[in-house]
Amino acid sequence: MIEREADSTATAVVDASPADGVLLRVRAGLPEFTGALQRVAEQVLADPAGAARATIVELAERSGTSPATITRFCRALGFDGYADLRLGIAAETGRARSAGWTFDIGREIQPTDPLDRVLGQIMAADTRAMHDTAALLDLAEVERAAEAIAAATRVDIFGASGSALVGEEMQFSLHRIGVAAWAWTDVHNGLASAALLRTGDVALGVSHSGATRETIEMLAEAGSRGATTIALTSFPRSPLAELADIILLTAAQATTFRPDALSARHPQLVVLDLLYIAVAQRTHDRAHASFQRTAQAVDGHKTAKGAA
Structure with a gap:
């Protein structure tokens, strides 16, 4: 059935050059x-x-x-x-x-290029993205996010595709310092978990575009239950950012050899590393004890592996 209703964004104009594809x-x-x-x-x-x-x-x-x-x-x-x-x-x-x-990889890297030149291209793109993210990031928002996570009873992290991998890295880091955190990639499981959150809990949604429908739905459900919501995205006016209490912005260095979502991955990890350290600082005693206990738990396996 064809929709006949007017669209509120009918006058929107894309901020892009007509020369762009x-x-x-x-x-x-x-x-x-x-x-x-x-x-x-x-x-x-x-x-x-x-x-x-x-x-x-x-x-x-x-x-x-x-x-x-x-x-x-x-x-x-x-x-x-x-x-x-x-x-x-x-x-x-x-x-x-x-x-x-040329279309898939781009003119920046040719099939015959030596690996040192390829490495230089990749490093240059990532370095620019890191510097742009550092300039863009609001450290006061990072501090707010860290305070919320440090005081939370539990933390749910939502993401899909490449963002899911970034979310899982954050879950592992938080878990290691004694923060009860879960990473959800399946929308059904994520929504079920989000529905059980409450005031004092935290939900973090990771999406470069801020337009991933599943991530938006899960973060919205968490927010409706009273959880503090955090969005990690490159677009401050995206749907994900608009529903979040705290917005952490990243910059992606667009290249022809890597999709935007993958270009955003390293800046996302840097921001979450900063957030993780900020949480550890605010939970120093617990984090220190957790480091010791987890290190002892796996020490036997490290020794056995080294002996082999």
Whole structure:
């Protein structure tokens, strides 16, 4: 059934250059879109080739919206109409099929480049992202988050895909200093756990885009139960950030050889390392005792491994 309702973000314009690729502009605007426009963006990103072949009515049906919404979506991206959007997507998907290495990895790294040059490219991108994150991060927010976690009875950490790996690293670190923490990647299990949180508990949602629906749902459920909510994201106006009590921002150095979400991984880990240390400082006695006990617990295995 096609949706006929107006979209509140119809006047939104993506902050991207017209010279940027169409799909890059759609991806850049995804955190800003809401409602029907967001569903159109998700459909285009999920099947660009299909969108390039579809009529305006077909794309509206696939995204559960209306032709009028598709037109608003085109204008939000800077296109005069749907025909221009289709042509742009068709040209880009055609280049993707034929460009091979250059499209997937980019001109920054060539197949014949020596590893020292490849390493330099990767290090340069990560270093810039780290410096940008340090400049962007609000340390007062980190302190608020650390205070909340240090006083919490339990901490739930939510994330999906690559963000899930980052969340699991934080769970391991907190657990080692005696903080009762769980990392949830499955939305059903995460929602069930979030429903049991209460005032004094903490929920941390990790999402580069801040638009991952499952993470948003889990953090929202935790917040509705009274838990203090923390968002780790690169987009301060994203849906995840808007529902969080505390926002920790990261910067990702965009490259052609690594998706944005992976570019954000190292800055995310740096911010969570800082948060972890801040929590350990505020729970020094407990953290120190936990370090000793956990080290003793695994010491026999380290010795056996070394002897082998």
